[in-house]
Amino acid sequence: MSTYKTISEKIFSDHLGRDVEAGEIVIVDVDFMMGQDGTTPLAIKTFENVGAKKVANPEKVAFVIDHNAPSPSEKVSALHKLMRDFSSNYGTKFYDIGEGICHQLIPEKGHALPGQIVIGADSHTCTYGAINCFSTGVGSTDLAIAMASGKLWFKVPQSVKIVLEGSLPTGVYSKDVALYIIKNLTANGATYKAVEFEGPVIDNLSVEARFTISNMSVEMGAKVGLMKVDEKAENWIKERTDKPFKSYEPDESANYEEIYKFDVSDLEPQIAKPHAVDNVSPISEVEGIPIHQGLLGTCTNGRIEDLRIAANILKGKRIHKGVRLIVAPASKDTLLKAMNEGIIQTLIQAGATVVAPGCGPCVGTHNGVPSDGENVISSANRNFKGRMGNNKAFIYLGSPATVAASCIEGKITDPRKYL
Amino acid sequence: MELKGYSHKFGDDVNTDYIISGKYKFSTIDMDELSVHLMEDLRPNFYNEIKKGDFIVAGENFGCGSSREQAPLVIKHAGISAVIATSFARIFYRNSINIGLPLVEVPTNNIDEGDLLTVDLEKGIVKNLTKDEVLKIKSLPKVMLKILQSGGLVNYYKKYGTLELID
Numbered sequence: 001m002s003t004y005k006t007i008s009e010k011i012f013s014d015h016l017g018r019d020v021e022a023g024e025i026v027i028v029d030v031d032f033m034m035g036q037d038g039t040t041p042l043a044i045k046t047f048e049n050v051g052a053k054k055v056a057n058p059e060k061v062a063f064v065i066d067h068n069a070p071s072p073s074e075k076v077s078a079l080h081k082l083m084r085d086f087s088s089n090y091g092t093k094f095y096d097i098g099e100g101i102c103h104q105l106i107p108e109k110g111h112a113l114p115g116q117i118v119i120g121a122d123s124h125t126c127t128y129g130a131i132n133c134f135s136t137g138v139g140s141t142d143l144a145i146a147m148a149s150g151k152l153w154f155k156v157p158q159s160v161k162i163v164l165e166g167s168l169p170t171g172v173y174s175k176d177v178a179l180y181i182i183k184n185l186t187a188n189g190a191t192y193k194a195v196e197f198e199g200p201v202i203d204n205l206s207v208e209a210r211f212t213i214s215n216m217s218v219e220m221g222a223k224v225g226l227m228k229v230d231e232k233a234e235n236w237i238k239e240r241t242d243k244p245f246k247s248y249e250p251d252e253s254a255n256y257e258e259i260y261k262f263d264v265s266d267l268e269p270q271i272a273k274p275h276a277v278d279n280v281s282p283i284s285e286v287e288g289i290p291i292h293q294g295l296l297g298t299c300t301n302g303r304i305e306d307l308r309i310a311a312n313i314l315k316g317k318r319i320h321k322g323v324r325l326i327v328a329p330a331s332k333d334t335l336l337k338a339m340n341e342g343i344i345q346t347l348i349q350a351g352a353t354v355v356a357p358g359c360g361p362c363v364g365t366h367n368g369v370p371s372d373g374e375n376v377i378s379s380a381n382r383n384f385k386g387r388m389g390n391n392k393a394f395i396y397l398g399s400p401a402t403v404a405a406s407c408i409e410g411k412i413t414d415p416r417k418y419l
Numbered sequence: 420m421e422l423k424g425y426s427h428k429f430g431d432d433v434n435t436d437y438i439i440s441g442k443y444k445f446s447t448i449d450m451d452e453l454s455v456h457l458m459e460d461l462r463p464n465f466y467n468e469i470k471k472g473d474f475i476v477a478g479e480n481f482g483c484g485s486s487r488e489q490a491p492l493v494i495k496h497a498g499i500s501a502v503i504a505t506s507f508a509r510i511f512y513r514n515s516i517n518i519g520l521p522l523v524e525v526p527t528n529n530i531d532e533g534d535l536l537t538v539d540l541e542k543g544i545v546k547n548l549t550k551d552e553v554l555k556i557k558s559l560p561k562v563m564l565k566i567l568q569s570g571g572l573v574n575y576y577k578k579y580g581t582l583e584l585i586d
Contacts, residue, residue, distance in 0.1 A: 025562050027582055038441075041448050042488055050576050068445055075446040123486040123510055139488035139514035141572050149582045153562060187432050188480040192509045221483065223509055276432065363441045384436045384484060391440070391460040 004251035006159040007226045008194040011115055011134045011248055022158045022255065030146050031116035032060050036102045038067040038363070039121035039140045041079040044086050046144035056150030058091035064105055069097035069358035072366040092147075100331025100357040103127045103215065103299035108331060110241025114229050115248055117154075119146060123218050124299050124381065129226040130207065130214035131233050132247045134194075136223045157194040157223045159250075160258045164201035166265030171416035173309070174209035175301055175379065175399040177201065178216040179270035181262065183280035191221030193257065196250060201264055202227055207236040208303045215300045216381050219277040269414060272397035275385040283402065283414050291396070292374040294319070294407040295388075296352075297328030298362045301379035301400050304337045310404040311343040313418045314350035320410030325352040325403075326361050326368040351407075364389025377406045421539050422500040422521070424472035428532040429461065433477050434484035435511065437461050444489045450496040453489060457497045471498040474538070476530045478504065482511025491515040501538050503527055503545060516563050519571030525554040540567070 005013065005021070012020050015028045035043050040063050055061055063083050071077040080097075087094040095105055103124050105111075112118045114132035119125065121143040128135035138152070146152045162181060168174075182189075195217050202210060210227055217225030227233075229247035237245070268282040296302070296310050307329060319325050327347050329335040335357055338344050344354055353368075360367035362380040369389035370376050376388060376395045383395035398406070401415035408418070443456050458465040475481075475494060481504035482490060491514050494502065501521040505528070515522050523538055525545055530536070534549040543556040559567070569575040576582065 025560055038445050039486060039488065042492075045448060046573055050573050073446055079446075079448070121486055121488075123484065125486075137486040137510050139486055139510060139517060141488060141517040142513065145517075145572055145576055145582060148576070151582050153582065155560075187483055188506065188508075191480060191506065192512075221480065221508055363445070365441065365445050382436075382484065384434050386440050386442070386460045387436055389442050 004253040004255065006194065006250045006254045006256065007132070007196055007248045008134060008157055008159055011117060012156045014115070015117055020156050022156050024156045025153060026156060027151050027153050028117055029150055030060070030119055030152050032111050032118045033143060033146050034062050034064060034102055034106055034120040034125065035143050036067050036122050037065045037080060037083060039143065040083050042140035043121060043143040043147070044082055046141050047147055050144065050148060052148035055090045055092060055147045061147055062093035062095060062106065062111060063087050064095040064099065064102035065097050066101045066358045067363055068360065068365045069356060098332055098356050100334065101299045101302065101359055104303065104330035104334065107131060108240060108333060110243060113237065113243060113245040115246045119143065119152060124215050126218045126222060126224045127211050127215040127299060129217065129224040130210040131237060132226060132229045134224055134226070137218060157192060158257045159194045159196055160190055160260065161196045161198065161256045163259065163261045164197065164199040164264055165261060166201065166263040167204065168201060168264055169267065171401060171419050172267050172269055173399040173401060174205055174212040176267060176270040177264055178213045179272050179280045179397065180264065180267060182216065182220050182278050184262070185220045185260070187220060187276060187278045189220040190217065193222055195222045195225045197225060197227050203230065206305060207233050208305045211303070212300055219381060269399060269402050271402070271412065272383055274383055274394040274396065277382060277397065283412065286396070286412050287414060289396070289412045290375060291377045291406050291411060292323060293368065293370050293376045294323065294325040294403045295361050295368065295376060295378040295380060296325065296400055296403050297330065298359065298380040299330065300381040302328060302330030302334065304334050306379065306400040307334070307338045307343050308341070310400045311346040313401060313404040313415060314408065315346050317350055317408050319351040319407040323407050323410050324368070325407045327352045327354045328361060328367065329357045331357050361388060363387070377403050377412060379403050421537050422472065423537045424474050424500055425470065426474050426476045426530050426532060426534040426536055427468065428530065429475060429477040431478035432480045432483055433461070435482060435487050435490040436484055438482065438490040439487070439493045444487055450492050454493045454496040457493050466497055469498050472500045473498065474536055475499050475502045476504070476527050477502065478527060479506045481507050483508035486510045488514045488518065491518050491520045495520045503530070503538070516566050517572040519567060519574070521567060523556055525556055
């Protein structure tokens, strides 16, 4: 057994009280677990089906209604009621409509901390790796069994390291970096693996911008996208919770399947073209493609910084005639901050439509389903065919700045001319 | 136990949105209602082409995308006996094991639409009867085989009353 360990191997070893290495299948106590309204109803059904009488640790369980918030139909309302009733019967934490997107709320409320093992019945649970939390997406049965037993089975993952060197040019953001990495590694490039991100580019990013990169690590198949905790991250966490935590750094000689190095000093804004997240081009190759709708929001890029960036570009301007811009802040706190800073006013005056915090437009449940043949520029993480609710629409992914600039011109536009 | 059926061939990176579109999955947990929409964005009317016991055969990274367990569940409910792919996405893989849908990881470039196949999970063998070829399956870790043999994680938990690994 190697004495040198990756972040994942250290977190699992400490949880189990013995040395484990990548490849082992283990059963561990889960520190926190989350389900959203697309996955929790099935977990509740399974929980009842196994005959569980109680939730092992209700204080470690949160349900979030974000995928259809507020409910667009009678059927969805019935599923929401199922969640509310279960939560009040079993004492789990509950975030109802309007509170925000699960992946914003879980770290924002201090439920995910460095060094913890956290699961979520949603694939983008890998987001909290940005604060050194081993967090990963699971299914409904996993959530049900973890609620009942407090534990879950895991394969301790192999790790790959991605070192980001150089410094980001103005107008190029962590979203562009994430798309560029996915282009290089492909949708399958890190399947089953933990990714560790490091280097001066990560060090210089805000914590919010780091979440964007970890969020998208699942788009190359990864289990989690981990980063180290520096002073910035420590302060970010301490502003939100006073719970103690222990963070982990990898050993220098730890065993990585692969180490990738990217220098992003000359990176242009990047665009993922329909219908795959790894179908990425520099913006100069796609500029001028007409767009009909913009989406600013989601667990990838719906945070206050993202709204600020877009508002700075849209201030005093109008979005192009015939373009809809939908804004869905990532959480209630984000929305309140944006109101205090005048960002919401700026966006609405520019012609944007602001909808309740949640996932709706990104997952195609409501709040902005595009029409046949329309092109959408979105700050989300997925552009699969049918993703936004219409399989005859075309989704392009870019940074919040690119979304804002493209909405002004009615075509895909390099945001750097507006900075 | 030997599974036998015809191949329905798909490409690489078949994501869970294609398996079952988000626009349906969020409004019901009734799998019979959802199953009829299986793969409809890729192949309209696919559900009606399936004969019970058939296989979905695909390339790399099958099941990438969201964590929705509805994806393996609708495949199972539609009468598919196993998914055979060159590789699988992680969450789909664990969801399938958990709900008792067998997954077979073998190179699939030589399997075509309509080939008649048999799969033997215990022996670890896929036979292509149409092409008279035999493919070896990478053996599953013991825990996963145990969960699959119990019919999924739910049955495993019901049977053993615990999540501890039972030898």
